[in-house]
Amino acid sequence: MRLTIQREYLAQSVQDVMKAISSRTAIPILSGIKMVAMEQGVTLTGSDSDISIESFIPAEEDGKMIVEILEPGSIVLPARFFAEIVKKLPQDTVEIEVQASHVVLIRSGKTEFNLNGLDAEEYPRLPQIQEEHVFKLPTDLLKTIIRQTVFAVSMSETRPILTGVNWRVENGELICIATDSHRLALRKAKIEMEHHLSYNVVIPGKSLNELSKILDDTNEAVEIVMTENQVLFKTKHLLFFSRLLDGNYPDTSRLIPTDSQTDVIINAKEFFQAIDRASLLAREGRNNVVKLATLSDNKLEVSCISPEIGKVTEEIQCEAIEGEELKISFSAKYMMDALKALEGTEIKISFTGAMRPFILRPLHTDSMLQLILPVRTY
Amino acid sequence: MRLTIQREYLAQSVQDVMKAISSRTAIPILSGIKMVAMEQGVTLTGSDSDISIESFIPAEEDGKMIVEILEPGSIVLPARFFAEIVKKLPQDTVEIEVQASHVVLIRSGKTEFNLNGLDAEEYPRLPQIQEEHVFKLPTDLLKTIIRQTVFAVSMSETRPILTGVNWRVENGELICIATDSHRLALRKAKIEMEHHLSYNVVIPGKSLNELSKILDDTNEAVEIVMTENQVLFKTKHLLFFSRLLDGNYPDTSRLIPTDSQTDVIINAKEFFQAIDRASLLAREGRNNVVKLATLSDNKLEVSCISPEIGKVTEEIQCEAIEGEELKISFSAKYMMDALKALEGTEIKISFTGAMRPFILRPLHTDSMLQLILPVRTY
Numbered sequence: 001m002r003l004t005i006q007r008e009y010l011a012q013s014v015q016d017v018m019k020a021i022s023s024r025t026a027i028p029i030l031s032g033i034k035m036v037a038m039e040q041g042v043t044l045t046g047s048d049s050d051i052s053i054e055s056f057i058p059a060e061e062d063g064k065m066i067v068e069i070l071e072p073g074s075i076v077l078p079a080r081f082f083a084e085i086v087k088k089l090p091q092d093t094v095e096i097e098v099q100a101s102h103v104v105l106i107r108s109g110k111t112e113f114n115l116n117g118l119d120a121e122e123y124p125r126l127p128q129i130q131e132e133h134v135f136k137l138p139t140d141l142l143k144t145i146i147r148q149t150v151f152a153v154s155m156s157e158t159r160p161i162l163t164g165v166n167w168r169v170e171n172g173e174l175i176c177i178a179t180d181s182h183r184l185a186l187r188k189a190k191i192e193m194e195h196h197l198s199y200n201v202v203i204p205g206k207s208l209n210e211l212s213k214i215l216d217d218t219n220e221a222v223e224i225v226m227t228e229n230q231v232l233f234k235t236k237h238l239l240f241f242s243r244l245l246d247g248n249y250p251d252t253s254r255l256i257p258t259d260s261q262t263d264v265i266i267n268a269k270e271f272f273q274a275i276d277r278a279s280l281l282a283r284e285g286r287n288n289v290v291k292l293a294t295l296s297d298n299k300l301e302v303s304c305i306s307p308e309i310g311k312v313t314e315e316i317q318c319e320a321i322e323g324e325e326l327k328i329s330f331s332a333k334y335m336m337d338a339l340k341a342l343e344g345t346e347i348k349i350s351f352t353g354a355m356r357p358f359i360l361r362p363l364h365t366d367s368m369l370q371l372i373l374p375v376r377t378y
Numbered sequence: 379m380r381l382t383i384q385r386e387y388l389a390q391s392v393q394d395v396m397k398a399i400s401s402r403t404a405i406p407i408l409s410g411i412k413m414v415a416m417e418q419g420v421t422l423t424g425s426d427s428d429i430s431i432e433s434f435i436p437a438e439e440d441g442k443m444i445v446e447i448l449e450p451g452s453i454v455l456p457a458r459f460f461a462e463i464v465k466k467l468p469q470d471t472v473e474i475e476v477q478a479s480h481v482v483l484i485r486s487g488k489t490e491f492n493l494n495g496l497d498a499e500e501y502p503r504l505p506q507i508q509e510e511h512v513f514k515l516p517t518d519l520l521k522t523i524i525r526q527t528v529f530a531v532s533m534s535e536t537r538p539i540l541t542g543v544n545w546r547v548e549n550g551e552l553i554c555i556a557t558d559s560h561r562l563a564l565r566k567a568k569i570e571m572e573h574h575l576s577y578n579v580v581i582p583g584k585s586l587n588e589l590s591k592i593l594d595d596t597n598e599a600v601e602i603v604m605t606e607n608q609v610l611f612k613t614k615h616l617l618f619f620s621r622l623l624d625g626n627y628p629d630t631s632r633l634i635p636t637d638s639q640t641d642v643i644i645n646a647k648e649f650f651q652a653i654d655r656a657s658l659l660a661r662e663g664r665n666n667v668v669k670l671a672t673l674s675d676n677k678l679e680v681s682c683i684s685p686e687i688g689k690v691t692e693e694i695q696c697e698a699i700e701g702e703e704l705k706i707s708f709s710a711k712y713m714m715d716a717l718k719a720l721e722g723t724e725i726k727i728s729f730t731g732a733m734r735p736f737i738l739r740p741l742h743t744d745s746m747l748q749l750i751l752p753v754r755t756y
Contacts, residue, residue, distance in 0.1 A: 081659070081687055084658050085658055088655050088658065103688070104688075111652070112690065112691050113688060113689070113690045114688045114689050115687060115688035116688050277463070277467075277468075280459060280462050280463055280466065281459070281491075309456060309493060310459075310481070310482075310492045310493035310494050311492050312489070
């Protein structure tokens with residue numbers, strides 16, 4: 001293998017595939033980046049066997065020469081060193097040449113690195129996915145959907161299925177649900193698909209977080225392919241594979257209350273800031289719990305007492321409070337996470353008593369919902 | 379005590395005195411900020427008993443009302459909470475009122491905090507310094523001097539005196555020296571002073587780092603007062619006290635070679651980048667050592683071999699190489715620290731053989747010098 005490549009394209013591609021590479025891997029070759037040079041361009045692959053990322057650098061793009069392949073071939077490079085070296089090379093162009101015994105010469109200007117590589121034949125094969133049925137989402141919408149749900153997955157391996165986000169496709173709609181059994185995030189979106197197919201899979205939260213980091217903020221479509229045990233996200237030059245979680249996701253629909261006793265319409269930002277301030281003292285307690293009480297004249301009171309430090313109380317003027325009086329306690333962190341995810345200015349919070357889960361939604365759409373279980377303190 | 383204060387002034391002042399407050403203090407009251415309200419304004423104090431910082435907020439500045447003192451008094455507030463609360467209060471104005479049992483009411487808009495404070499009478503007194511003799515340095519020069527020396531102090535408590543920077547004042551000149559016995563940084567500067575006095579003190583590296591963080595990038599003068607066991611830095615609204623280290627600083631003048639066998643004139647930035655690249659592999663070795671060798675035609679070769687990862691070699695074109703051929707090895711980290719501190723474009727490196735300390739200086743000034751001990755590998 002021998003080639004010349006534009007450094008900035010190589011650096012971007014390396015940075016993308018590095019997202020899949022773990023510093024602690026049981027399979028030594030997976031600490032490397034596989035590089036394959038063919039006439040059309042160069043393909044880089046990184047994997048931790050749960051996530052695999054393939055990035056393609058075309059020989060030419062928009063009439064600009066990016067890679068010159070002098071001799072096709074393949075090699076596995078030590079990922080961490082290769083990534084740092086590429087970042088720090090002195091010139092815009094980099095020469096890469098595989099020599100005897102898998103030694104790789106990397107030259108730029110008067111700088112020469114010789115890195116000990118590994119045989120690309122030893123690198124595990126990526127999952128083969130037959131792309132019969134795909135559906136599409138704009139990149140920016142995909143990132144929003146991930147952001148609005150993934151924070152609610154469970155961090156505990158007690159119930160592994162809850163560490164993933166449930167993606168269901170039915171009737172031309174994608175429904176994403178995450179819950180750690182103390183709170184739940186739900187987001188729906190219409191999707192483009194040719195055949196009306198149904199899927200019900202659970203994607204690891206970690207995979208979605210990494211995918212989100214790697215995607216640009218464009219509205220170009222991402223193609224999504226689902227199989228029994230893998231999901232593939234495809235953009236122009238990137239393939240992102242993730243394994244799916246085994247098992248059935250619990251039915252969460254019965255958790256979501258359909259009636260309500262107290263409805264509050266409130267400015268999300270003001271409410272967030274009040275909870276944030278109360279949380280300064282609540283964090284000192286063992287569970288970061290704040291109290292909320294309805295007052296007269298459409299006012300809410302947020303409060304928190306920490307016997308050692310002191311106390312905080314705050315009044316918030318709401319747009320409307322309808323229904324019964326209420327005193328309720330909940331985790332400040334869950335509330336702040338939910339308010340961040342909703343990103344609306346005016347939201348509606350529907351309570352069904354102090355001991356029942358309550359839900360938050362934007363005022364004018366039912367495409368998303370956040371649910372929080374209260375904490376018993378009153 | 380009762381007062382109203384502009385939040386942004388209070389926040390800045392709190393942030394400044396927080397620099398002196400340690401999260402782990404043996405004296406509980408030092409985890410607090412002392413606040414004293416007098417007719418002229420408010421004084422905040424933070425201290426970890428090594429460093430003490432006093433910040434003054436005047437009642438009025440440039441015709442603008444900053445503090446309104448309704449009742450003078452004093453209190454000690456829990457520092458960490460108070461700092462976070464002040465940052466997050468909703469309005470531009472904050473009311474602070476000490477109530478019974480040292481409870482402090484903090485009100486802004488509809489937000490009310492009640493914090494448990496402590497009696498200000500219990501707070502340790504700051505060192506009393508008689509300001510008979512001061513000298514002055516522009517703030518930006520003081521920050522530069524600190525930056526160019528403090529990185530070279532010892533991190534080990536084996537010889538505590540080396541964890542400080544030696545400041546000597548003689549003949550209207552300040553000479554600052556730091557060494558960890560593997561490398562040395564020296565910086566001189568002319569100072570303004572009325573009486574020609576001499577000082578020889580050792581200021582803890584940690585104090586200088588904190589001082590540097592707290593100073594603005596202005597050229598206003600900082601007044602410096604030295605006593606037997608304290609140094610005081612004074613700016614318009616800030617007093618920064620640090621204890622001095624006990625003991626005599628070693629005489630380092632005999633360490634600095636006066637002759638040389640090989641002189642290299644080189645672009646500091648190009649040299650830095652070459653060392654930085656070689657360091658990518660050198661860091662894997664136990665001591666981050668790179669090799670340097672003179673070549674013909676005013677060229678240097680930087681190289682490093684890591685048996686497991688690979689090797690790197692790089693040629694650098696120098697402005698001039700004079701004297702004997704040389705092969706030498708040294709710590710890449712020490713070289714990069716020294717080159718960063720010198721901040722010159724062209725520098726001169728003077729070697730006296732492979733096993734003797736070598737020195738780096740900017741080409742056209744002798745106000746600073748960096749010395750590095752080589753490592754035996756050739």
